[in-house]
Each structure stands twice: as C-alpha cells, then as structure tokens.
Amino acid sequence: MRVSTSMIYAQLTDKLSANAGSLAKAQGALSSGVKYSRPSEAAGIVGRVQALEARLSTLEADVNAVSKVRTGVDAQSKSLQSVSTLMDRLKELAFEGANDPQPQSQLDSIAEEVNGVKRALVDLANTRDADNRYVFGGSRSGAPPYELKNDGTVDYVGATTPLRVQINDVDFADATTFGPATFRGVTRGEESIEFFDALDQFQAALKSGDLAGRQQALNDVEKLGNNIGVAVSRTGAAMQRLEIAEQQATEITTRAKESLSSLKDLDYATALTELTKQETLMQASQSMMSRLSKLSLLNYMQ
C-alpha cells in the first residue's frame, strides 16, 4: 500500500498531540485532586455534580436552621423551668389564701407576693434567646409580647402564630411559640380566662377577701401550673425532634459527600498509573518520531 510522506508525518503529529493532551490532563488532575479541570472535560457529569453540591449546601442550611431553632427552644425550656418554680410558689400561696378564716392583712400580704410572682412571670414570658428573639411572641418575635399596664393588668400583644422555620425539605419547627399557647389560661364552663387575668382575679379575690374567689383561685392556679407542665414537656419533645432532624441531616450529608466524591474526586492510584502510562506512551511516540524521521532514502544517496 502506498503511504504518502505527509500522511506518515500527519499521523505521527496527531498521535503526539493526543498524547500531550492526555498527559496534560493527567497532570492537571493530579495537581488539583479533581478528575477534571474544566466542566467540558466531564460534560456528562457536571450537572449531577452541581446538583449534589447544592444538596450538600441545603443540608448545611438544614443543620444551621436546626441550631437556630434549638436556640429558641432552649431559651423557652430554661424560662419555663423558672416559671414552673414560680408556679409551685403560687400554688402554695393559693393554698394559703384559700384558708378561712384569716385576717385581711394576711390576705393582703399574700396578694402582694402574688403580684411579685406575676411580675416575675411577665419578665419570664418576655424572655429573649441568643438570637434576640422573644421566644413567647410568636411570629412577632422582635418586640416584647407581654405588656404590663399601669393598672397592673397584662396584655398579650404578640402574634398568634409561631415563628416557623423550615428545618428540612418537608419539616418545619417553631423557633418561638406564641404566649397564650404556653401560658394557657383556664376555662370555667363556657368562659375562658387568660393566664394573667386568672392571676389578677386571684389577687383581687385576696384583696377583697372573697372566699369563693380564693377557692376558685386554688383551682385555677392548679390548672395553670398543669398547663405550664404541658408546655415544658412540649419543649422537651421539640428538642428531641430537633436532635433527630440534625442526625438525619448529618447522615444524608455523609452519603451525599460520598456520591460527590466518587463523581468528582480523583483516585490517586488510578491517576498515577494513568500518568505513568501516558508518559510511556509519549516517550514511545517521540522515539518513533525521531526514528522515522531518520529513515530516508536520502541517507543512502551519494
């Protein structure tokens, strides 16, 4: 078969440049630790790489969100512990107050203490967490939810929806809760009385000496305390949920990282072998080139 001279050289040059390209790619991969240096070199997989990177970022955001929610729930839990203690004291006071007969002065001093406890409770209900959120203000987390008025009554001015935060693709958790859901009032038949109003009524009954009112208060305070107990256990459950969510996110992160790594990251053993192979091939091509170029009839023509 006739082979033209330029064909011989063209084929050699083609091979040489292909070898040089593969060698450069292998060297680039080894120096960066990534299988490819430009997306077009791995055109088929970059879409998946981007998706996995985004997924990892989402998972990181999930973990961050969980920790932000935890800050809020933590603050609620701590505050509620103190509330529980105060509720115990209120129960004692209600018990004392329900005794009959006793002098009005005694009742007045109980009323004074009830008032003090109420103020302390208002302070606790206006607790802020490390992120400066009023944890009992619901979605209105930037302002104190309970206002103590001049006449001693307490108004809830927060939102009636919680500050809800997305903690993963499907789940939400509440970083704050709204006051009335925690500081739940009492119902007497059809009538429902708010938490602090019940305390006000207790105080008023003490001041007026109204026995029925004082006995009612004993009942009320018991219920209010139970409501706080429910809220405490709710924060505990919330904490558990958060821990599970965080654990899940961490597990999925590990798996996603593995997938990403298998797509993108370099297997050094294979890469080094590849480099050696490409070097050898390059050497072979070059020596072939030099030998072929020496072969010419000219050498024998004198």
Added chain:
Amino acid sequence: MVDLVGIGVSGLSAYQQALATTSNNIANLQTEGYVRQRVSLQSAGQDNLSRISLGNGVRLAEIERLYDRFAEENLQRASSDLKGQETLLSQLQSLQDAIGSSDAGLHGALQAFFDSARALEAAPAAAGARAGFLAAADGVSARMRGLGGTVQSLEANSRTQIEQDVSALNSYLQEIATLNKELLKRSNSAEQPMQLLDRRDATLKKISELIGITVATTSGGAASIYAGDSAAGVALVEGSETHSVSAQFDAVDYGRVQFVLDAASRPTVLPTVRNGSLGGLVTFRSQSLGVAADTLDNIALSFGRGVNRLHREGLDAQGMPGGDLFYVGPKFTVDGKANAGAGRLGVEVVDAEIVQAHSYKMSFDANAQLWTVRDQSTGQIASGANDLLLGGLKFNVQGMPKNGDTFVISPEARPSLTFQTLVRDTEKVATASKATVSSAPTNVSTAVGDIGFGAPRAAEIVRSISEILPRTSGPPYIDTYFSKSSRPIASIPAGTSNVVLTSGASDGELAVFTRDGRQISGPDLTSLKSSIVTKANGFYDGAVYSAAYLNAVGEDAYLDHGFVSGAYAIAGSQKGANGDDLLTPATLIGDAVDLATLPNTFSLRINGKTVAINLTGVTSDKLQAIKTQVNASSATTGAVVEVLENGKAVTSGGDRLVFKTAGKAAVGTLSAGASPSVTINGTVFEASSTPDLVTAINAAKIGVTASASGSTLTLANSYGQAGQPFKVRSDAYGLDEQTYYSSAPLSVEFDPAVSSSSALTALGLRRGFAMADALGEDLLVFGVKQSAGSSPELSAVSVAGSYDAATRPADLFGPGKTPSYSLVFGDSNAYTLVDDNTGTEVSAGTFDDKDRTIRYGDWQVTFDGIPVKGDTYSITKTDAPLGDNRIAAAIARLQHSRELTGTDQTLQEQYESLVNRTGALTVQAEIGKNAQKVVFDHSLEARDRVSGVNLDEELSDLLRYQQAYQANAQVIQVATRLFDALMQKL
C-alpha cells in the same frame, strides 16, 4: 544505420522530463491539494526500412495526474462532516465551561441565595442575616448578568465566525467560478493545465470545510456546486456564475439563522445547513445557544418575579411595604422615525409580572381613529383610541398621529443581562408579611391561621366588558351583544372605573354580582340563586347568594361603595369649532312615559336622595305633576326634570321626561350707586333699576331667567334650558366673569324600599348599572327580563355603555390603608367574612376540613387545625414587622416551588436540565467528532494512496531516471566514439 545519437537524445530528453516531473513531485511534497504526477514513456517507434526492424528510441507519452475522483469527493465530504463536528464541539465546550462550572454557574448562586433566605428565616431581626441575604441577592444578580453576558458573547462570537466563514465562502465560490471560466475553454480534462485542476480541488475542499456541498463536474473539469447532499440542492456556483451567500440573524431568538442567496437581487433561503463549520455553528446556535439564552431568561424572569411578588407583599424593618428586590427587565425602545405624524409613543410597564421580552408593532388607522398594537411573538392584538394595554405594557401616544403611522417597539436587553438587585439597605429587606391573622384569645380551638397572598382566586373565565364594548373612552358604545340566557353577559374586571352600563332594550335589566355571590344591583334574584351562583357562571367555588346589599346605598351598600342601580349619565365636554369648550350637563332623556303601568305612588332615588312621588288624585297632566314634585327637591337632589313633547320643553301636556343636572344660579347684589347692568353670554343688559333689568332679561328669552328680590338679582336656567351653561359678568352686581354650570353626574334609581325597577321603565328610563370609583374585585353582569306579575328570569339582553379601562386595583394592605376583616365560624363549619371598616359581609361559605383554606380577593388564610363554632380570627395589617419571618420563609420556599418556572421544574432543576442537556450534546459531539476523525483519516489515506507524494518513491524514481539519463548519455558517447573510430579509419 540506426541513429544511435537520435536514440540517445530521445532518451535524454524523455528522462530529463521524467526527472523534472519527479522533482516537481518532491518540491510539492507539502503543497495542499497537490496531485502527484507520473510520466509515462513510450517507445518512439521502429525503423521498418530493412527486414530487421530497430527501435527509434523513446518518447514521453504523457504526464499523468494521479487522481481518483471518488476518493477526492469522499475526502471533501469527510472534511465537511469533521469540520462541522469540530466546530460544534468547541462551541459546546465553551458553553458548558460557562454554565457547568460550580463557581461561575447559576446553580451555586441560587443555592447561596436560598440558603441565605433560610438564615434570614431563622433570625429575621438579625442585621447579619439581612446583610447576608442582600449579599447573596447581589451574588445571584451578578452571576445572572455574568452568565447572560457569557451567552451573549458566545452569540457574538459565533455570529462573527459565521460572518467570516460566509465571506470566505463567497470568495472561494468566486474563485471556483473564475477557475471554471478557464476550464470551460477545453472540453477534455486531460487537456487541462494540471495546476488549474489542483487549485479547483483545493478550493472545493476549503468550501466543504465551510459548508456541506455536492459537486458536479463537466468532462472538462468545470465544477458546479450545490448546497446539501445532492445536486438537486440550491446551486451556489453554476459554470462561471456564482450566487453570493449572506447570513441573517434574529435579535431575540439566537437559534434562528438563515442563509440567503442573492439577498440583494432574488433572495432564496438555503435549506438548513448541517455540515461544515457553518453547519456546526448553526447547529450550536439552534440546539444549544438559543435554548441556553431562553432558559437563562426564563430563570431570571421567574426567579426575579417570584421573589419580587413575595417581597412586595412584605414589610421591611421600618414597617414600609417591600418594593421589588430585583430589577427584572426588559426595557423597551420605540422606533417611529418613519412616521408622518407628530405622535410620540410612551411604553410603560404596568404589570411587571407578565411583561415578556417581545417585540410589538403599533399602527394608527385615522379613519377609525384607532390604534392597534400587535405582539409580534404571540400575535395578540389590542386596539383602542389610546392607552392600549397588552402583555403588561401600556402604550400611550401623545401628539397628533397621521394615518398609517407605525411604531416598532423592541425589547432592549435580555432579562438575564439586566438583572439587578434594587435593594441596598438591609433595613429595606422585607421579611415580615404585611398582614397578620390573630386568633381571638377566647377561641376554643387551637387552630392557627396563616395568611398568604397570591394571584386572585381561580374562577371560570367570563368575557370582560372590554370584549363586548371594545371602545373604552368616547361616547357610549352600543353593542347588540346577546348573552346565552343562563350565562353572564360579561365581567367587570377589578379596577375598572366610570362604568356606565344600560340595557340596550327597554324591557331588559342588568343584575350585578360579586364573584362571592353578593348581588349588588338589579331585581331580587333570590328565587334563581341556585341556577345563577354556580362555578360555571364565574362565581368562586363555594360562593353563597346574598341579597343583603342589593340596590343599597350609603352605609348599607356593599363595602359602602357608590353603585347606581338605574339610569346614570355624566356631563359632557367637547371642543367647539372655535376652540371653546362646549359643555353639556348630565342628561337622561326618557322614552315615552307609560301612564298605563305607572303606579300612583312610587319613590325615586335621584343622586342618592329619595324623592317620593304621589299621583293619587291626579287625573290629567301626570307628567307635569311628576315634574313639579321632583323639582321641589332640586335643591337637595341637584337635578331638575323637564317635560318634553316633540323634543321641546312644554309646561302642559308632554309625553316624556328629561332629567338633567341642575345648573348653578348667579346671585348678585347691586352696589350702591351703581347703574344696573349685566352681561349674559356676551349680550349686555342695562336698565335703570333691578326690576327693570329683570324684565329686560326675561323679555330677551336667551335661555336664562332673571328674578329679583330687592336689589338682589338671581339668574338661572330658563325652563327648557335646565343645566345649560351660561356666562355672566357684572361689575354692578359684583359678579366676576364666570360660567354657571354643574358637571356633576346624574343618577336616577328606583327606591327598592318602596317601588320596583318597573317604575323606571314606566318613566321611560333604562335600567342599568353604574359606578364611578373602581372596585377591588370583579363583578359579574347578567341579563334579566321580567314580565308584569311574574318572577324575573335570566335572559339575553343587549348592553350599551362606557367605562375606563381597568388598572391594577389598589393594594388593600398598602400604605394608608387600615384593612380589618373578621372571620367568624358558626355551626357546622359555616363561616362569614366581614369587612370591619364597612360592616359588609364580603364572603360566606363552608369551611373545608381538608383544604382548610378560606380565600378572598388576592389573599387566603390557611389553618393548621379546624376552628370550631364561635372561633373568631381577625385579619389586619402587621404592626410590628421586626422579628416576623413569614416573607423570608416564603422566599426560601421558592427553592422547591415547581409552579414558578412554568415547566414543572424548580429553578435549580431547570438550570440543571440545561447543564445536563448541554453536557449530553457535548458528549455526543465529542463522539461524533471522534467518529468523523476516523472517517476523515481513512478518506485522506485513500486519497493520498493515489494522489499523495511519497518521498522514498520519488527518490528512487529520481535515481532511476538519473541512471537512465546517464546511460543515454553513454549511448551518445558510444555513438560518438563509433563515429570517431570510423573517421580515423577513413
């Protein structure tokens, strides 16, 4: 004796030429397109003079061009295919490098944005989270512009390449034509100069590298070139005639590239070009670049608009409504240079939500005084006198246009290129929702409501009044549109103002409803409620009929809004021939009064004021009696009635009534010592005393009646001229020059408490519906007919009317507004929604346990539980936005929204699809290129096997010919010696 010298010389000259041919082969070793040549020698014949014949030496038979046409054509085709794939691959790689990079691609930037939105969601009041959110927004904007720019530069690049290729192609085609001219001189290719043929083949190869062609050669070697795979394609070169090729691009659709032959003379469009570098570039543009640009634009638009929509619903740290977070183009440029008229067109974006980067064309028809604007991409059309609305744009023309004037409106830049973050101040980031749902503390259930804003509720589309009454402004337009009797005639879209609709027939009436089933106007349709208030008729799902606000006015009206259920007119103003304003009072001219059906006692509401009419005991001239009774209340109603007969106002008899807005009276007191004089409509009246002046004015019968009380003069419209403007000036009576006239509108309704709408018909007035101010929600209009003594029935009714085109209704939760709604739950999940400001029950229905959502206007409240009887929720504006995360959360949630892009994919998925698609095409192009390379190498080898130069072969030929040459020289030497020897012997 055989001529030894002659033989030697023939050998010398033959081998000299053979050596020259071989040397030429060696010299052209690297010449592209060179075809190897070979000498063929032939015996020079024999000397047959003697019995023994001896040869006469050698001669050069021919120099052969070693050419295989089949191999050459194969090579051309293979190089065309290879070049196409190579070009495609390199372009695709550039695109993939831009969009597929984790650092430069959009995927990561979108992710960072949504992550920052989630950080903001968790800590909405934290300044750091706000700053981080803005930084991420800036990042995504920059990335969007960067990618848009990259795509645009790839477009510019490929466009330049196409243009360069086309110009190279044209010069090659020209070259072939020139070569053909030479080649056509000989009919046999063997006689052609080989150089010409080599040049032809080299040029053909270059052309096939640019574009796929088919070549047909004549026996003389002249080549005709056809685009495409067969000689049936469009001819690029025929003989010595060439057709120049030009490329045409589309400004918006990058994928549309056309190659046109002879664009200047007889344009012919080439069929799709597939091969060669041009084919590669075109394939790249249509398969990838166009899609990439469109996808980026779509992502920019849907992302920008989606975020903006939520951000606008929110409140910033200071409690102000959040504006647009991103600027989402496009901007428009207007070209009207060629217009004869002096009209200037302004294009304004009125609904950024729906604006597309489309081109529009707007032209003027002077005969109909109509502008028509056409969306060049969708073909949608809008027409009207001015202020046309189409695709979220408002087209307003100022100045006087001429017939045929045309404006071309083009989008200035692609949305991805102009994408920008508009908010710079962290305080201006809106994280809070503008509205809040509060549960009453006494609620028994713990269900919590969350408010969301969105597009208005889904309902059946009912044709808008703009479709049946297309001309929005100008005189009332009468249309003989007939509805199907069971369907609404039309809807009045929210935001439509100055609506005046009348039944086109005297026996027809219009019934008007809200989409929530509240009937506002018309006869009481309680008996028909189940057939009217249906989803198919355009009512909201679950709408309940209510007649509580039917025909009511003032505080009893629906949302305390001013509706007119009867006849309505507005004052007119026109320019007269001399440029003066010609004013006409609001006028309602009735048909002939039907005395037979006119009740003896009835009550009218004129301009909202009740006027009771009692005709008991009146036996004759009932119309005059009505006139007297109505005019007695003129001072409170602001309207007057005149009785007409044959178009003239009469004081007795008459057959019809005309209601007009009462004019204003001019009242002045004579200054002490002044001479009584007054100028009315330019006529000067003078007298010695006020009573004399009164007499003079009244005697003149100029349509103005004068009266006096002491020295006080009162000028008012004469009977028959009610409401007509008149101009008065009098220094004596202290009256500055002024036109006395009232431009107030006029409404005449029946009083539903006392009489029915048939009272209006009997009076000869049409029963219609009107409202001046726009309502924030749609209304549905039905046609009704009612014969005496029977119940009303839905009926086909023609309508006449006018209105001002709808504008986007004001935001109920916007600045300056104090919305407050109460949502109250009753027995078995029934609920009512009351507008607290007006006490209007705007909606009622049954709460759906599964959907748990109550919708009204453009908002909806979703509950996380089931409210029980007595539970009350109030919906108000958010008062303390700091620390509220609802909008931030909604923005973060967009990451997973599949509705946003209109493709059932999330934003990131859509982008990922683009990357994957480009990736797949790149991989495919790479495989294609490798395959084509093999084919090309094979074709080249096949061609070179025949036509290529092998140095060793040539060198051996050189040696061979050299030796032959030397041997022939030797022959001559021998002959010489022989000759010398002979000479010496002699």
